[in-house]
Amino acid sequence: MVDAPAKPPADAYINRDLSQIEFNKRVLAEALDPDVPLLERLRFLCISCTNLDEFFEIRVAALKQRIEIGAMARGSDKQSAQQIFATLQSSMETVVKQQYQLLNDVLFPELTAAGVRFIQSDEWSTEQQDWLRDYFTEQVVPVLTPLTFDPSRPFPRILNKSLNFIVRLEGKDAFGRRRHRGMVQAPRSLPRIIRLPEHLSSPGCHDYVFLSSIIRVHVDELFPGLKVDGCYQFRVTRNSNLYVDDEEVNDLVHELEGQLEASRYGAAVRLEVGHQCPEDLQQFLLDHFNLDQQDMYLVDGPVNLNRLATVCDIEDQPELKYPSFTPGMPEELQNSDDLFATLAKKNVLLHHPYQTFAPTIDFIASAAADKNVLAIKITLYRVGADSPIINHLVNAARAGKEVTVIIELMARFDEAANISLANRLQEAGAHVVYGLVGFKTHAKMTLIVRRENDRLVRYVHLGTGNYHHATARVYTDYGYMSSSKRLGEDVHKVFMQLTSLTEASGLSRMLVSPFNLYDALIEKIEREADLAQQGETGHIIAKINSLDEHGIIDALYAASQAGVKIELIVRGICSLRPGVPGLSENITVRSIV
Known part of the structure; x- marks a missing residue:
């Protein structure tokens, strides 16, 4: 046993929130790198924005709560919540400034040179103006609800991270009452970026227009009889932490559904406003959302950079993206038409994304279709929309197989999706267990029980990454498939523990947290x-x-x-x-x- 050293000093640890901001700076550094293909740089910029959104929703929100209740310093560094927040504030301001400087000074000009143009309202041709007016009238106006404020029309509830506009008005309304401010909320059903028809785009280019520009230019049509003196976009980020009392909760799904609904209108933690918004309107918004000046970020561009990712997806210019990559197939499976027969002879290690995720999907698909398979057990954390694995599990349950799914409802930002998946699996006849209240079931494992020559054989898959066919093409993870008897026994015991909460004793091949x-x-x-x-x-x-x-x-x-x-x-x-x-x-x- 190594001699115990002295306890490390308080400054031996980097604060986790500061470290998380540094991670996001590394993501942003990819967007700053001129050696990265142009549209991929734009995508990294979007990812850095998404990361920052989540950081505000979870970490900053929790920090502000600690400040509000006067919580004492905690952690080895003994920094107070106020000290941490002040340091974070400076770092976050730097990141936001870099994001918009990169977008406006580098990416937009380079994208324009590459034939991908984001055109401002003062650049619209007469033909484009006519088309956009028709688009506004036919596609946008029918779903907008312009508002002015009085005792019968209070300031509306603003959805978390939604696009909104504060409007300065002059004049009297239809009832002779003077109006000073109005508001427009942009429903999420409206696309934030509109690609113009090819015949209206510049030769050899794809022209795009922001929804915010279209609404700003035509906002006067939403307030007839009143003079519009200004229209400014804003977005509010809210506390999205879900609070489930481990000891009091009786129905986890019901409790989570209530928490998810409430989180859409949680306490505001950040206000983003167009940089041209006058100070009095800035203060009006800050006062309404009970925020301080330090919580506001003035942005020179769209308030939600995430939506630019749609352009990365729809643009078909290979030279602006990473070269296409086809993942390989493990040598053991290249000529295999019977996965179970192969696994009966040898174990298979998969290294994603360099090797394809297909064998993992085939593992579950084969089990669902095989008449000799009696049971399938699996843990799910994140699986993504339109998951082939979910489809195979549904088919297996409908075919009468014993299907047990441990689905983690508390997977952050996937809670609603996982509740929906759980309902679908239950309707198909699967046994669904919602993890364990107070813990997160983060293991990724599958157990298949198959009858072979009058005996039952266990096949297992263990992975470091989610059963998510999309992220498996990007994230570096390992998957391990085996028919090892001892490993199969261990996995069986862990599943028994997850479903019955009994002790998983005598494990010979697995280490399990928190035990x-x-x-x-x-x-x-x-x-x-x-x-x-x-x-x-x-x-x-x-x-x-x-x-x-x-x-x-x-x-x-x-x-x-x-x-x-x-x-x-x-x-x-x-x-x-x-x-x-x-x-x-x-x-x-x-x-x-």
């Missing part, structure tokens, strides 16, 4: 430290999504001080501070976005 995984990791780290102290080579290489567990970090610091060479590949949050003399000089951290 023995943590202690096993500490033991393995300390083993390397012991080797190093004995003059042998201690070496740790780990590839992980995030590293924020201080107990693991402390063990890594101790191993580093014992002389262990430690190489960490951390995609997201990393609270470990590498390369500090006397603490972590033997630790390197790399991030691959």
Whole structure:
């Protein structure tokens, strides 16, 4: 056992929220990189915006709540919520400024040169103006509800992250009462970016117009008889944390559905406003949403950069995107027409996205169609829309097979989708278990029970990534398929634990959190430290999504001080501070976005 080092100082840990902002800066750095294809740079910009939205909805919202209730400092760094928020504020302002500078000064000009134009209202030709007026009249006006304010028409409830316009008005309404302000909400059914017909676009170009520009130009038609003195877009981000009392909840689905509805109108945490909006209207909005000046971001462009991703999807210009890539098939499966027969002879390791996700889908599809398969058990965290795996599970249940699905309802931002999937699976006859209240079922595993020669054989799939056919083409993950008897027994015991909450004792091949995984990791780290102290080579290489567990970090610091060479590949949050003399000089951290 390695000698216990002194407790690391408070500044030995990077604050997780600051680390998360740094991760988003790395995403934005991809958009800044001129060696990345142009439309992919635009996509990275959109991803950085989505990440920042979620950061405000969850982390900033929680931080503001702590400030509001006067919570004491917590965490090893002992920073108060106010101190953390002040530091975050500066970083977030920098990110937002970089996002819009990149869009306006670099990406828009380069996209224009490449034939993808986002045209402003002062650039519209006469023909484009006529077409856009017709579009506004026929496609936009019928679904808009312009509002003015009085005691019978209070300021409306603003949906989280929706596009809205505050309008300055002059004059009297139809009833002779003077009006000063109005508002227009843009329903989410309206596309935020409109591609003009080819005959109206510049030669060799695809021209796009923002919905916000169309509404701003024609907003006076929504308030006839009143003079419009200005129209300014804004967007509010709200607290989207879901609060489920582990001890009080009786019906998790019912409780979540109520929480999801409430979160659409949670407490405001950020206000984004067009940069030309006058100060009095800015203050009017801040006062209404109970926000401070520091919570407002003036933006020079669309208030929601995420919607630009639609252009990346519809533009068919291969030279502006990454080269197409066809994932390979593992050698063991290249000539296999019977997956179960192959797995009976050998295990198969899949490395995504370099190798195709198809065998994983085929694994479940084969089980659903095979008359000898009696049962399918699977855990689901995120699966995506139109999932072929869900279709196969539904077919298996309808065919009379025993289908058990452990679906995690608390998968952040996928809660509503998972409730819908759970309902669909239940209607097909599957047994659905909603994970475990107070914990997240994050394991990705499938167990198939098949009758072979009058005996039952277990086949398993274990993965590091979700059963999501789309993200498997992008994210780096491993999948492992096997007919190992001992592994199959372990997976069976874990499923029994998830459904009946009994103890999964006697596991021989699996480490399971929150029971023995943590202690096993500490033991393995300390083993390397012991080797190093004995003059042998201690070496740790780990590839992980995030590293924020201080107990693991402390063990890594101790191993580093014992002389262990430690190489960490951390995609997201990393609270470990590498390369500090006397603490972590033997630790390197790399991030691959």
